[in-house]
Amino acid sequence: MPEKIKVAFVCVHNSCRSQMAEAIAKIIASDSFEAYSAGTEIKNGINPVAVTVIQEHYNMDMSLSQKPKLISDIPPVDIVITMGCNVNCPFVPCKFREDWGLEDPTGKDKQEYIKTAKIIEEKILELKCRVNMKSYVSLP
16 A cells, blocks of 8 residues: 655644644545644744634644644655745745645634634645545646
8 A cells, every 4th residue: 555645734833824734634634645734933832722723613632632843843745735924935845835825813813713724624625635636746
């Protein structure tokens, strides 16, 4: 059986969007790929509002199974998804890379976190389809 594709969700601080993406991917796409999240700098913990939203909407307490990680803390990956860093997103070696351009909900109301989680869910489902069809590599 071939090894599963590895996907990294990358942000600068690895405390909110990338953590939500890792959690949601583990819930809805673990049959298709392994999910990781990481950043170039890390905060002391995962954003508590993000933890609450994932708990309430996906029934997962990501604070028990996840923590902020540096890019050097994750294994080599096949696909890198950057969240929309609004700065130079970190470089991670991979076969395919795309940016999801998500607004950071940090400091906004809980509704913005929910909206971000739902966008992430839709994008992960679409990515899962592409991975399953082996059509994630863009052709020129």
